Amino acid sequence: MIIPNFMYWATVFLGLLLVLYLYGTKNYDYFLKRNMPSLQQSPFIGNFGPFLFRKRSYPDHIKWMYDRLKAYSYGGVFQLMTPYVMICNPELIKAVTVKDFDHFTDRNQVVPKDIDPVFAKTLTMLKGEQWKEARSTLTPVFTSSKMKMMFELVSECGVQLVEFLEKCCGNYTPEKVIKIEKGGKLLVMEMRDIFTRFANDIIATAAFGISVDSLTNPKNDFYVMGSDISDLGGKRALIWFGYLLCSPLMRLLNVTFMSKKVIHFFKSIVLKTIDVREREGITRPDLIHLLMQAKKGVLEDQNSPTKTKTKLDDDDLAAHAFQFFLAGFHSSATLLCFSTHQLAVHPDIQVRLQEEIDDTLRQCGSNITYEAVQSMKYLDMVLSETLRKYPPGPGLERCCVKEYTLPSDPPVQIHPGDAVLLPVFGLHRDPEYFPDPERFDPDRFSDENKHNIKPYTYLPFGSGPRACIGNRFALMEAKVAMVHLLSRFTLKVVSKTPIPLEITKKGYNMTVDGGFWLGLEQRSKKQTGD
Numbered sequence: 001m002i003i004p005n006f007m008y009w010a011t012v013f014l015g016l017l018l019v020l021y022l023y024g025t026k027n028y029d030y031f032l033k034r035n036m037p038s039l040q041q042s043p044f045i046g047n048f049g050p051f052l053f054r055k056r057s058y059p060d061h062i063k064w065m066y067d068r069l070k071a072y073s074y075g076g077v078f079q080l081m082t083p084y085v086m087i088c089n090p091e092l093i094k095a096v097t098v099k100d101f102d103h104f105t106d107r108n109q110v111v112p113k114d115i116d117p118v119f120a121k122t123l124t125m126l127k128g129e130q131w132k133e134a135r136s137t138l139t140p141v142f143t144s145s146k147m148k149m150m151f152e153l154v155s156e157c158g159v160q161l162v163e164f165l166e167k168c169c170g171n172y173t174p175e176k177v178i179k180i181e182k183g184g185k186l187l188v189m190e191m192r193d194i195f196t197r198f199a200n201d202i203i204a205t206a207a208f209g210i211s212v213d214s215l216t217n218p219k220n221d222f223y224v225m226g227s228d229i230s231d232l233g234g235k236r237a238l239i240w241f242g243y244l245l246c247s248p249l250m251r252l253l254n255v256t257f258m259s260k261k262v263i264h265f266f267k268s269i270v271l272k273t274i275d276v277r278e279r280e281g282i283t284r285p286d287l288i289h290l291l292m293q294a295k296k297g298v299l300e301d302q303n304s305p306t307k308t309k310t311k312l313d314d315d316d317l318a319a320h321a322f323q324f325f326l327a328g329f330h331s332s333a334t335l336l337c338f339s340t341h342q343l344a345v346h347p348d349i350q351v352r353l354q355e356e357i358d359d360t361l362r363q364c365g366s367n368i369t370y371e372a373v374q375s376m377k378y379l380d381m382v383l384s385e386t387l388r389k390y391p392p393g394p395g396l397e398r399c400c401v402k403e404y405t406l407p408s409d410p411p412v413q414i415h416p417g418d419a420v421l422l423p424v425f426g427l428h429r430d431p432e433y434f435p436d437p438e439r440f441d442p443d444r445f446s447d448e449n450k451h452n453i454k455p456y457t458y459l460p461f462g463s464g465p466r467a468c469i470g471n472r473f474a475l476m477e478a479k480v481a482m483v484h485l486l487s488r489f490t491l492k493v494v495s496k497t498p499i500p501l502e503i504t505k506k507g508y509n510m511t512v513d514g515g516f517w518l519g520l521e522q523r524s525k526k527q528t529g530d
């Protein structure tokens, strides 16, 4: 009796293993059939094993795949069970993102539209005609004239940041959750904690029209909800993997990418603010105001004589304000964390930058203006080099929407539905394009040198019509923070400062595990030349 039972269960078990294996490898002849070079895959995890099992960080893994495929100009990789064509050659990147953009207008939508409707309405996730309309409606929001209009709001957050730090140098003790310690003459602090709070306050004022101070009131709802929504690590990475691996099951379980409670919180802020402003005729120079104009179809685009055509509904408005969190919260804080870290470990570069800041402030009588910030060339070079070495988006995606022949040698077909991966981190760390790529050297971006950078090898804000719409805003925010901070403080390496920097192996966020600990030393009047 025991033997037939054993045989039965052994056969069932082996049968199940076979079915699982066949399911896990169902696509694995995908690139072979297309005659494309590809990396050897494993069942279910494709080529993402080293990232999934935390052997390599996401950016390092992108670079690792890029280094293996670069000689072929393009090649196939599997992100779990989803095939991606990785494009390594700059000319081909130009073809896909700019010249033949109409074949690649979308991103790969991993989380279905009906599961997360507000998330699906963000510009990042919209597709085809809907994306095109939303992008043209929103483009006027991000012109330099609108940035100038929002500059004061951003600068007020810079003042708030520095005043808080100066208070901490005195007798003020911040709440325990704020990661600041006193170490002799220095304030020792974790920069990601400080800069995510700074980025949060900017989004609150510039996008949602409300003032919060997340350094003095660290547990305010806006910050707590915002941190939840913009975290792409741990739980969210798992949900993403779940959809990549077995979308029907995730859909059946109704697993949402964004928490409904958080979406409801932000949506109600936007709708209440609009309601109050409409009833009381309030005008404030922020995104809500611009979105209200777009809603009425009267937001003028300075580059086009026509007024915006599309009218926005309430879900659209919430999604666009909410977009600042998704796209701008971590990326802006990340840029500031890495740039302050690089300045602390390169004091010569920091001194040169402080000289530029001091000179500029002297010229504008300490009253920092949009034009003054824009005129600082070395500041721009430092941020550009930080974005090269540590791009917050280490890999970009496109999805093919129309049959396409990649102009490679030999040409190769890309079909509708095929996903494309652009290895930004691989390009930025390629010694062919950036000699001695591990070296932090802002002079790569000086007027004399920047023309040596090969087009489409430097893509911190992406490329083509789907590139980052908020790049001006992001740079303005980072520059304002740096000017306020470095005019009053000098950044120092302390014992907790991570050297060398090791990018986390947990999740997609570009960050480090133990935090960006640095020391801040108050500058004397003699040093600043006041």
Ligand code: HEM
Binding pocket: 123, 124, 125, 135, 323, 324, 327, 328, 329, 331, 332, 335, 391, 392, 393, 396, 397, 459, 460, 461, 462, 463, 464, 465, 466, 467, 468, 469, 470, 471, 473, 474, 475
């Ligand atoms: C340092 C900060 C930032 C970096 C490095 C960054 C980088 C990027 C990158 C790489 C993309 C994808 C581009 C592509 O696929 O070609 C992107 C898209 C986008 N970014 Fe940013 N970003 C930053 C800040 C912001 C801010 C502050 C906003 C404000 C709203 C923003 C809004 C967006 C939007 C809406 C998209 C999607 C555009 C579309 O699909 O049409 N970003 N960003």
